[in-house]
Amino acid sequence: MELYLQFGYGMMDHSRSLISEWGGGTVILSPRDLTDDQLGRFSASINRIPNGAVMLDPQFYLPHADHSRLVAHGYWPSGYSTGTFFAGPQLAQLIYNLRLLNDELGTSEAILPGLLATEITDDWLGTQRMILDEARTNTFNKPLCQTIAISADACRDDAQVAKLLEHAAEHKADSYYLVCEHPKGSYLVDDASWLSNALDIVAGLKLSGAKAIVGYCSHQMLIASTVKADAIASGTWMNVRAFPPEKFRSASEEEDRRRAIWYYCPQALSEYKLPFLDVARKVGVLNLLAPQTTKSSVQALFSGGQPSTIGLAEPEAFQHYLSTLKQQVGDSVKDTFDNTVLAYETLLSDAETLLKNLTGNKIRGQMRDFSEIVDANRAALEVIKVTRGPMLRRHWTSL
């Protein structure tokens, strides 16, 4: 499994430096956050990095959106009517425009536009098929990656997920870009049903022979290693670590961004505000939170001084999050399904033990604490072991 960078606000420099540092990698571009000119220049700069690659998420989730930067892009249709768009020439024009743009940007795969499904209906599935069919009539000289964008309710519904997978098995794309809205807009998801179904979708797509990329992920999606996702995509701010459909509707979201600096503790699968690190230092457990590599950009937090006075900047915290996650992602998939599951269960158990210790010392990650999430992940994994385990175990090496 790979970590892709989910582009978001303020990620240009992060992306370039991380892709360089990692010796390559893929950035999923966000037209919502980049103008046409920026898209071109930024893509070129990533493509110039050895093994650097870009993909373009058309972000056509809500076609009625009036997000000024998003709708200003040349590919965005000037008018959209639910009843006629997909049956008429407008779809062909959209796909044609995206083919040109993908060529211009030098993308590695072409992510196709996909509407957000509040419910997996025959109409929505029909639209998915029309998009894929239309794309196939164009000469994309690269793999086609179909977007599957679904609401939290759709993702929680077993029958809808089954319907989605049956359709995908009949109308296969080369790969899929899966984005699932989080329940209740939460950052970390404590709903085991949602999580197990998201994993089930990935497993179903993988077992059908397709590639599966999960977009808008936090470290919670490290669990996607157990269904052998090809990549998870994550980024800096919370709105690129979870899929909030509303951010594509209008441009008002930027103003709501919170500026707190969070430190990601990979062994606790949790993030902490710096004052909590101060407390950890005072009660003598700060070393438990330290990254297990001396190369970390946040090592200064653990050098003896009061963490909140070290002057850790936001970019360093983001770089740490993404580099650490990259390492965890890289280590997550093992030679067999069982070994991968075991590795993930060990990660969860170790995190749980550490979290109990930290919580006992009143060190909490608040809304980014994994304590309440461990059970959901464990339960979701149990579902996958029972329902998908036999097939994943059999086909693991060929997935």
Add this chain to the structure above:
Amino acid sequence: MQSSNLIWIARAFPDLSNINLLGQGGQKLVFSALHPSDGDVVLKIIHPSQNLEGVRREILAVQRIGSARVPQILDVGQINTQMGPSVWIREQRIIGVSLRERLQQGALTIDELLRLGVQTLEALAEAERASIVHRDVKPENIMVDVSSNYWLLDFGISRHLAMSPLTPMTSPFGKFTLGYAPPEQLRNVQNEIDARADLFAFGITFYECATGRHPFRDGAANEFEIIRRVENGVLPTLQLPCKDANSLADLVSAITQKRRDHRPATVADALTWMREILNAQSSP
């Protein structure tokens, strides 16, 4: 069956000899007999009240499948009987017992199980290739012959996926045997019934043969409880004395998943899997 009727049958089918009644039900009369060129045969005389299109499709199913693990239909015709005009079918006779009768002696050995697995899946894979779903795989419809080979019988409620269904799409219940039919067949979701439904039924049959107990029927208070178990129950993992025991347990678990998209995509995939387990078992 009165002896006069046997005499009448002998007259109506002069090429048959050694005719004996095998079974008699509301739907058909079944005789064993000897044919001069085909050897041991079964003669079925279908009751005129039966849906002729259903009978035609049953015959067509066997002919299209053409599996070496399904008794061949040798000849078909119509005859006037005391009950009225009836269709008759002459088919290859398998000398042996039904799997249900075999189970009365206890669970199958691992060698028997693997043979059952490969041979039944071979028949179902042939059906899959012909776009036919058996829809009623169960111990009563599998025979084991005197050479320990397994045969899949009775395509009476089989479904031709390329043809419109005979059961109304709107009917809340389709045709099935409770305890073997998968959830989608219980709910009669016609467009969801494909070869994976047979995989489920075969998986339950296999599980029953391996343990000597039916995982959903045994101990159930009533039919509703069986339905609940089919819809919600998870089979305990099979532990069999087999070289590739884990893989066999996985295969049975995979084919008995509640959701068809969790099962192997095709019967052919399951057959390949079962053959690998058999080969591992046979290897020194």
